[in-house]
Amino acid sequence: MKTNSIIEQKTSEWIDIRRDIHAHPELRFEEIRTARIVADKLRAFGIEVTEGVGKTGVVGVLRGDKTPVTENVRAIGLRADMDALPIQEKNLFAHASTLKGKMHACGHDGHVAMLLGAAEVLASQKHLLAGNVVFIFQPAEEGGAGAQRMIEDGLFTRFPVDAVFAMHNWPGLPVGTFAVRKGPMMASSNEFELTVRGKGAHAAMPNLGIDPVPIACQIVLAFQQLISRVRAPLDPAVISVTQISAGEAINVIPESATLAGTVRTFKDETLNSLEAQMGKIAHHICASFGAQSDFVFKRNYPSLINDAESTEFICQVLEELEGVEAVYDDLDPTMGAEDFAFMLKVKPGSYVWLGNGDGDHRSAGHGLGPCTLHNPSYDFNDGVLSLGVSAWVALSQRFLKS
Ligand SMILES: [Zn+2]
Ligand SMILES: [Zn+2]
Known part of the structure; x- marks a missing residue:
C-alpha cells in the first residue's frame, strides 16, 4: 500500500493513542505506562525493542530488507520525548489529564504518537530501506536530562546511527509549516x-x-x-x-x-x-x-546546535513533502533549552519545529489560557499528527535509499 493511504487509514488510531497518553501523563523518569505502550506497539510492528535504556527509555531498531551485508550499516536515529510536566491541567475535554497536578503541556504525547505512527508505516515498508531506523523514545526531557542518561547508558554504542533527528511541535507556527535553522537553535x-x-x-x-x-x-x-x-x-x-x-x-x-x-x-x-x-x-x-x-x-x-549538512537534508525532504506550505530556515533561535542538545553533541543531526497552529484546534472545554507550551490550557494539535508522521517516514526513506 502507498505511504499516504496507510497514513490516511491509520491517523485516527494514532490520535487515539495520543489522547490516551495525554489522559495518563507521567513525569520524568516515571514513564512506565507510556514506555510499555511504546514497547508493545513497536513489537507488534515487528521491530526489535530494548527497554530500560536510560532508566525508562525505549529503543526500537527496524532493519531494512535492502540493507547490504557489510560492517557499516547505515542508520538514522529518530527521537521523541515521553515525559509530562507537574502542571494542573485546565482543559476539561474528554482526553484531559486524569491525574492531579500532571499534564502533557509540552506536546510530548503527540511526539510519541507521531514516532509510533512512523514506526508502523516504515515497518510495513521495510523492503524500501537499505539500512536501520533507530526509534529513540527518551524519558525526562523536562529538566531530567533523559537524553544524556540514555547516552551514558550506551545509546549510540548499542544502537549506532549516522545522524539523529528530533521534531518538536511549536505553537504559533502555522499548521503545515516547519522551522529549522543551521547552527545554534536553542540556548x-x-x-x-x-x-x-x-x-x-x-x-x-x-x-x-x-x-x-x-x-x-x-x-x-x-x-x-x-x-x-x-x-x-x-x-x-x-x-x-x-x-x-x-x-x-x-x-x-x-x-x-x-x-x-x-x-x-x-x-x-x-x-x-x-x-x-x-x-x-x-x-x-x-x-x-x-x-x-x-x-x-x-x-x-548545553546549547542545541544543528549540523549544517543534516539541516540542509531535512529542509529538502520537508520542502518536497505533500501538505507542507512552508519550511522556514531563518526564524530567530530561542533562549529556551532542549536536552536533545546532548545527542547533537555526539552525533550530527538536526532538530526541527512542527507548526502547532494558534490554538483554534482545541476541543470544546479547553482552558481559557493560550495554547502555548507549558500552559495549563495547551493541547497538542491532532491535525498535524499525520504531517509529522509523513515527515519522519520521508526523512528515513530518503536517508536509507540504497
Ligand atoms: Zn517542555
Ligand atoms: Zn517539550
Missing part, C-alpha cells in the same frame, strides 16, 4: 545560587553588622552590567536573577541573603566567561563590604 540552560554572608544586627544600628541586602542588590545590578557591557552585543546571552531571599523581621538586619537564577548562552566560550565573571563579581563586591560569598553554578543543558 544552553544553567542555574546559579549565591549566598551573601554578612553579619546580623539591629535594623537601627547597621554599623554594628554587615548588611547582606544592599550587597546582594549591587550584585544583581552588576550581573546585568556583564550582559550590557562585557558580553559582545551580537552574541546572545541572558542572566535572570529570579529569586532573592533575605530576612524574617522588619527590624532585623539578616545574617545572609540568597540570590538564584538562570543563565542562557549559545556559545560555550560565552558561558565560561559569564560563569567566571559572575563568581568574581560576587566575591569582590562581598569582600569590599566585609561579607563572604558562596557561589554555586550548575550547567544543565
Whole structure:
C-alpha cells in the first residue's frame, strides 16, 4: 500500500493513542505506562525493542530488507520525548489529564504518537530501506536530562546511527509549516545560587553588622552590567536573577541573603566567561563590604546546535513533502533549552519545529489560557499528527535509499 493511504487509514488510531497518553501523563523518569505502550506497539510492528535504556527509555531498531551485508550499516536515529510536566491541567475535554497536578503541556504525547505512527508505516515498508531506523523514545526531557542518561547508558554504542533527528511541535507556527535553522537553535540552560554572608544586627544600628541586602542588590545590578557591557552585543546571552531571599523581621538586619537564577548562552566560550565573571563579581563586591560569598553554578543543558549538512537534508525532504506550505530556515533561535542538545553533541543531526497552529484546534472545554507550551490550557494539535508522521517516514526513506 502507498505511504499516504496507510497514513490516511491509520491517523485516527494514532490520535487515539495520543489522547490516551495525554489522559495518563507521567513525569520524568516515571514513564512506565507510556514506555510499555511504546514497547508493545513497536513489537507488534515487528521491530526489535530494548527497554530500560536510560532508566525508562525505549529503543526500537527496524532493519531494512535492502540493507547490504557489510560492517557499516547505515542508520538514522529518530527521537521523541515521553515525559509530562507537574502542571494542573485546565482543559476539561474528554482526553484531559486524569491525574492531579500532571499534564502533557509540552506536546510530548503527540511526539510519541507521531514516532509510533512512523514506526508502523516504515515497518510495513521495510523492503524500501537499505539500512536501520533507530526509534529513540527518551524519558525526562523536562529538566531530567533523559537524553544524556540514555547516552551514558550506551545509546549510540548499542544502537549506532549516522545522524539523529528530533521534531518538536511549536505553537504559533502555522499548521503545515516547519522551522529549522543551521547552527545554534536553542540556548544552553544553567542555574546559579549565591549566598551573601554578612553579619546580623539591629535594623537601627547597621554599623554594628554587615548588611547582606544592599550587597546582594549591587550584585544583581552588576550581573546585568556583564550582559550590557562585557558580553559582545551580537552574541546572545541572558542572566535572570529570579529569586532573592533575605530576612524574617522588619527590624532585623539578616545574617545572609540568597540570590538564584538562570543563565542562557549559545556559545560555550560565552558561558565560561559569564560563569567566571559572575563568581568574581560576587566575591569582590562581598569582600569590599566585609561579607563572604558562596557561589554555586550548575550547567544543565548545553546549547542545541544543528549540523549544517543534516539541516540542509531535512529542509529538502520537508520542502518536497505533500501538505507542507512552508519550511522556514531563518526564524530567530530561542533562549529556551532542549536536552536533545546532548545527542547533537555526539552525533550530527538536526532538530526541527512542527507548526502547532494558534490554538483554534482545541476541543470544546479547553482552558481559557493560550495554547502555548507549558500552559495549563495547551493541547497538542491532532491535525498535524499525520504531517509529522509523513515527515519522519520521508526523512528515513530518503536517508536509507540504497
Ligand atoms: Zn517542555
Ligand atoms: Zn517539550
